[in-house]
Structures are given as structure tokens and as C-alpha cells.
Amino acid sequence: MEIKDIHSFLVYYTRIKDRTRKLFEHIPTEKIEWTANKGKFTIGDIIRHLALTERLMYVENVCLKPSLYSGCGESYAKGYQNTINLYNELHLESVEILSQFTSEDLLKKCETPGGHKITIWKLLRAMVEHEIHHRGVLYTYLALLEIKTPPIFGLTSEEVIRKR
Template identity: 55%
Template sequence: MEITNMENFLEYYGKIRQRTNRLIAVIPPKYMDWAYKPGKFTIADIIRHIAAMERYMFAENVLGKPCIYSGCGKELADGYDNVIHYFNEKHEESLTIFKRLSDEDLQRKCLTPGNAPITVWKWLRAMTEHEIHHRAQLYIYLNLLDVKTPPMFGLSSEEVIQNSQLK
């Protein structure tokens, strides 16, 4: 899907973030520092990572600037409330940048951290894929912890089956 209209993209991206926020809202604070094994991202690391990559890689790159991502550790935000605040604050900063982009800006090139040129609209699409990827990790983590998670699009698989009319 080619992104040709910034207003439409921002509306779409807002829906992506709403689904991520619904999932983050069910995370029990006691599990923020949990990881499935030592050395892997914790739940809080994943949330900080989504936020920091959005702001310090994707947003910087679409401005024509180099990536300034430096990780996703506790030094950015520690504790449930601080992590959620950081997540929302970096998103608002990123949106301020994205809202300044014109439809024409979507067609110009920017450089990825690997110095590969990419069309801005493709980089923004990659940003949404990045968030979705990490949201899926959060779903798996929470399922491993037996935390009830919200269905992605309003119905669970079981509810879709129950509502289906087999012919």
C-alpha cells in the first residue's frame, strides 16, 4: 500500500496506536520488568523501544536527520507510570514532526540508519510494521503470564467462529 496522503496516514497510524494502547492498558504493573528469559527485552523495554524508535529513528530520519536512538533501558523511564508517560510523550513529539510533513514530502527520500535511501512513505509504513511487530511480542508475553488481553479487532477467534454462519 502506497501512502500518498499524510492526513490519511495519520488517521491510520492513530488506529494502530489505539490498538497498542488498549493492550498496554491491561499490563499489570508488577510485570513491567518481566522477560521470558534473561537478556531479552522486558515488557517495559518493549514499550520504551517502540517509543524511542518512533521518535529517535523514524521521526529523525523523515526530517532528513540521522538516527539518534540509543537504546531502551531503564535510564529512559523506570516504573509503570514513568514508562507509560515516556511512551505517550515520545509519540506526541513524533506526531508533531509527522504533522508537518506534506503529501509531497512523502515522495522524497530519507536515509535509514544503514544509510540506505528509502522513500519517506515507505519509511513511515515500516514504522507501523515495527510497532505491530512489538505489539505482537507484548501479546505473547502477556499470554505467557496468563494476563487476559483484548481482542485485536473487537472479537476473539472463538467469538468469530461462534458468530460465523457455516454453509
């Protein structure tokens, strides 16, 4: 899917972010720094990682600047509400910056942190894939905690089968 118009992309991307946000309501505040394995991202790390990579890596790169991403630990936001606020605030900053892009801007080349040249619209598409990947990790973490989560599109697999 080629991204040709930034405004329609931002509407789509905000819906993706909203589905991630729905999961936040199911995270017990005392589990924000829980992890499945020592040394791996905590739930809070994942949320901060999404916020910080979006704004400080992806958006910086598509603005033809180097990545400013330097981690996602509690030094960026400590506690449940501060972590959620960081996610929301940095997304708003990203949208404000990206909304200035023209169709011509989307066709320019930028450089990834790995030094690869890529068309801007393709890196924006990768940003969406990154969000979805980490949302899946959040679903897995919550399942390990035996926390019921909302179905992503309104029905569970079992409910879809029953409707046949």
C-alpha cells in the same frame, strides 16, 4: 499501500497506536520489567523501544537526519507510569513533527540507520509494521504470564467461529 497524504496517515497510525495502548491496561504494574528470557527485552523495554525508535529513529530519518536512538533501558523511564508516559509523550512529539509534511515531502528519499536510501512514505509504512510486530510480542509476553488480553478487533477467534 502508498502514503500520499500525511494527515490521513496520522489518523490511521494513531488508531494503530491506540490498539497497542489497550494492552498497557492489562500489564500488571509489578510486571513492567518482566521478560520471558534473561537478556531479552522486558515488557517495559518493548514499550520504551517503540516510543524511542518512533521518535528518535523513524521521525529523525524522515526529517533527513541521522538516527538518535541509543537504546531503551530503564534510564529512559523507570516504572510503569513513567514508561507509559514516555510512550504517549514521544508519540505526540512525532505527530507534531510529521503533521508538517507535505505530499511532496513523502516522495523524498531519506536514509535508514543501515545506510539504505528509501522513500519517506515507505519508511513511515515500516514504522507501522514495527509497531505491530512489537505489539505481537507484548501479546505473547502477556499470554506467557497467563493474563487475559482484549481481542484486537472486538472478537476472539472462537467468537468468530461461533458466529458462523
